Amino acid sequence: MVKLAEWRGKQLFRKYGIPLPRGEVARSADEAESAVRSGAVPLPCVVKAQVLAGGRGKGGAVRFANSAAEAKAAAEAILGLEFKGERVRELLLEEKLPISKELYVSITLDRARRLPILMSSAQGGVEIESVDDSAIDRQSVDPFPGLTAYERRRAAGALGLSGPARGSLDRLLEGLWKLFVEEDAELVEINPLAIVGDGLVALDAKVIIEDDAGFRHPEYAEIRDDRTPLEEIAREKEIAFVQLDGNIGVIANGAGLTMATLDVLQEFGGRPGVFLDLGGTDDPKKVTEAFLLMAQARPKAVFLNIFGGVTKCDTVARGLVEAMAKVPPTDRFPLVARIRGNNEKEGVEILRQAGIISIPTLRESAQAAVAAAGSGA
């Protein structure tokens, strides 16, 4: 999941012909000032923090300016702010347009129907979650033949558009659909979509690109997500790694088994702190890397729960033993292991030789892990 900052989303909007306010990105107060002075951003203008969290307006991360000096001052006020855990490093300056109404449109995936869904609402400018269901028009869109003219017509009706604004919406939705498909988006959302004069303008842009389509889109590879530094390292190594606020590290394979493991630990009073999903690897080196990553998170104890399928038990055991040798003595942690499935015997034996006992049942092993972490810390 790659969430694009507003300005990046708008770059895509431009590519697909979706109308935008005139604007410019700035990374310093001076850049903000000169964006206005050069005329690239007409006055009056709005100065917006480029952070991924919502609620920027109320949070002081959006300001208005009537001159280059005001734009500079606004930029100084916003840049460097910590907004919902994100540091503001970039600003988007845009002309402030005379808006007569704010609408909402988005395209995302409807998993249950296995079809993209186009949502339209005449109540834009607020979080869509707060809009009554009856005020949101939903239409499934078949990938073949794609978004049809009649679907766009119905959306225009739902938004209450007529005349030239209807034609404007038609073209905009064609572009939005194309973007959704060609850029492998999970979500494209325009909120608010503003009526300005006879036409429409996208005032905000929320675009989420699917991770798995990375092979088609190397251009998104370097865009960072909302991850902690360790999570970021894990991502580079293609290990699923999530930090919570407990003290037991969990290494499992497969999302379902990982979650079930957390459930059981919690049942016995444990507080999982980091969990790490080995997924379907069968490379001992990757297992070693995963363990070393876990060590860096400094858990009180680690619970290893593996059911060998693609990932074989002896592979995990080998990787684990290799890793334990590399962890500095100060970073060592008590380890409770449970390995079952393919090559179970070999894996259990390798662990045994390294002095680690594999407890075969989930309940008992989880209890042991909770005990190892202790009640304090």
Next chain:
Amino acid sequence: MVKLAEWRGKQLFRKYGIPLPRGEVARSADEAESAVRSGAVPLPCVVKAQVLAGGRGKGGAVRFANSAAEAKAAAEAILGLEFKGERVRELLLEEKLPISKELYVSITLDRARRLPILMSSAQGGVEIESVDDSAIDRQSVDPFPGLTAYERRRAAGALGLSGPARGSLDRLLEGLWKLFVEEDAELVEINPLAIVGDGLVALDAKVIIEDDAGFRHPEYAEIRDDRTPLEEIAREKEIAFVQLDGNIGVIANGAGLTMATLDVLQEFGGRPGVFLDLGGTDDPKKVTEAFLLMAQARPKAVFLNIFGGVTKCDTVARGLVEAMAKVPPTDRFPLVARIRGNNEKEGVEILRQAGIISIPTLRESAQAAVAAAGSGA
């Protein structure tokens, strides 16, 4: 059906990334000379008449040149030639490439399966009709999801390609498919498709665009087809009009009824000369225009056979009477009419008042028309 001249087809090939020899269009011997002299067309080169008929090579409409002077001479020899009924007005000059093998690929419509069909043969450079069926690989292509990678792979196998030429074919077929769909083509054919070094080059281009998609492609409107001047006028007026070499003019509505009428006339010894299909119009003015067009073709007699559906009998009768008044006395012709179907009574009465008797049965009316045309002339 808009058949594109080779150079127009190649313009489309260029648009879709299909590799071509370097070349230039010339409309005079001087243009041909300077195309070579300027370096736009490297030497040695080939000078090809831009006519729609096949068999140009054997017909002397393709020549080779090793210098600008030779190119000029070749152009002089070809321009103005009458080739299978077509006057040569344009030439395409292209570099002559070192060809190691000639292949064939095309995409067209398979009506029976209602699917586009990709045909590939390692025996290119000859008319595909003369290639044995077993040497042509045929693959149906579903519009959704479009030409797939595995289909392109199979085509490469059928063409005996490997290494870089395989990759070249893959991209070429992607482009050809895109062209077929986006340009609303009935046929896209590359014959020969030449292996030149490691890659592929389209030496010829045959593209036929569908008439009915004209609303999406105004750019093809002015390209003329292989029609007689009267047929061309009829086309502008959206009247289906075909000239044969008999002496009875036939006006009917609908392709099936028109053909059945010709069948019956022929049975009774008549020779249909022009036939004109009113189609589904219900506009008396269009009927009048059609009659006046028929008059220009100077038939010995005209047989009007209408079954009124969308085209109503009284509309036809009115248009006919209007037209008869406008035909100059010298151009008049005997008329046999048969009008049936919607508003039959009204139509028959309008004709009766103008002195024309409608004969209700097909057999008898056809016999009357043959008699009216006489045996001579």
Next chain:
Amino acid sequence: MSVLVDRDTRVVVQGITGHQGTTHARLMREFGTSVVAGVTPGKGGSSLDGVPVFDSVQESVDRTAANASCIFVPAPFAKDAALEAIDAGIRLLVVVTEHIPFHDMLVMYHYGRAKGARIIGPNCPGIASPGRAKVGIIPNVVFRPGRVGVISRSGTLTYEIVSGIKDHGLGQSTCIGLGGDPVVGTSFVDALPLFEADPDTDVLVMVGEIGGTAEEDGAEYIQSHLSKPVVAYIAGRSAPEGKRMGHAGAIISRGKGTAASKVAALERAGAKVARFPYEIPDLVAQALSEGAGR
């Protein structure tokens, strides 16, 4: 019983406010068809001869339980109209519109097929079952209830032939005009089994044209699957090779596709092939009396 349409057929006319849509909505009602709705985007809320007009097919289905659509919208918008009808749950579409690009029809056909919707046409006169319902534009005057089924690729030639059957004192069970475009939603092969299964049809008339291989494919089906007698006619025996006869379906291509090839295939399949339209009624009467004698 009848084929595809019956007294429960509830027609929505897409493009009802156009000249053709208005005219034929009226003629369908005169035939006895339940025309329950019209659709013209932007004209929703109005009505025409008492038939309510809606902005979308979905509304017309929700409000009037329409279950068949007759499409008259101009060619550039016909694909969209068909997709809209299919998505709204319509399972029988008669597309009268002519000059629809075949690339559009490919999309309509394959989308319809995936969703279980049948398309008749495009560029077709539609379907009618006298005494039951008509969806399309075949003139009402040519019909009379009876036991002859008609399947035709032609338009006006169909009227001519159906009318000839009536003039001969016979009547029709159901008549389908398939349309002569390169890609049709329903072909001979698709329509033949429907008539074979129809207890109201005793004999079939199949009207073909030169071009394509639909008649040859139909003949193959007749030979292997059909028990009912078939009378056939192929228009264009005298047409010169390579000349267009008015629509793309009528270009002669090598071997198959000629009148001779089609006639031979049909005769091999046991069909009686008329040389001229006016021979059809006698052949039909003959087939009926032979069938009665069995």
Next chain:
Amino acid sequence: MSVLVDRDTRVVVQGITGHQGTTHARLMREFGTSVVAGVTPGKGGSSLDGVPVFDSVQESVDRTAANASCIFVPAPFAKDAALEAIDAGIRLLVVVTEHIPFHDMLVMYHYGRAKGARIIGPNCPGIASPGRAKVGIIPNVVFRPGRVGVISRSGTLTYEIVSGIKDHGLGQSTCIGLGGDPVVGTSFVDALPLFEADPDTDVLVMVGEIGGTAEEDGAEYIQSHLSKPVVAYIAGRSAPEGKRMGHAGAIISRGKGTAASKVAALERAGAKVARFPYEIPDLVAQALSEGAGR
């Protein structure tokens, strides 16, 4: 009988020459499955443990009558592999490959549906019926023939649970791992009726995860259509809101999609919901004995 696979299942392994393909082709054969062919473009003509390798799925079908495919090809090529299998007439596809973009899976799913092909997966462990056939990667050791049907969205958690059933002295009729991706070819709602109709299944185990509404939809189906007892488990009750649990299927979205919502829906539908995986075998045994008593 069993669900979707049986002794007549003839598997072609797409991507057989890769590490996973080779390994699991062998394991499927050890399970007793007829692995009749492999496909790797460019490697046609070779063989692997006596299994012939072809360049295309069509060839493998023509030459070995393969009727099911197990797909291991890397994500960028998986869509093409699936389309190839569908076009070659394969009607059961198990897609093991993970990280296939959902836009690709949309195409695979809807194309397959239009052609009557069923896809299990992607990113799934596949399907197995002990004593009959396995198409996929579930470890052979967890199985033992029996009368418990298992449907699961998880991978290794499925192994854990299926293994637990075996350790308890019970056995499985058929086990399907649906995969946890946003778009799956076969969901609970699709799989449940197959087990309901299977005379070899007496009780069903349904293993779900937080995220999406597949479990709620399944519960609705159970309530209205299922007569057999269901034991369910939902992983992720303790997961914090909004954090990713390793794949996109596990993002919690408002209201529906939480463990609480799923558990409640399943309990309303009459399923026994285990709180932990190790509670499942007892609940299954209980349901079996109650069923025997009816």
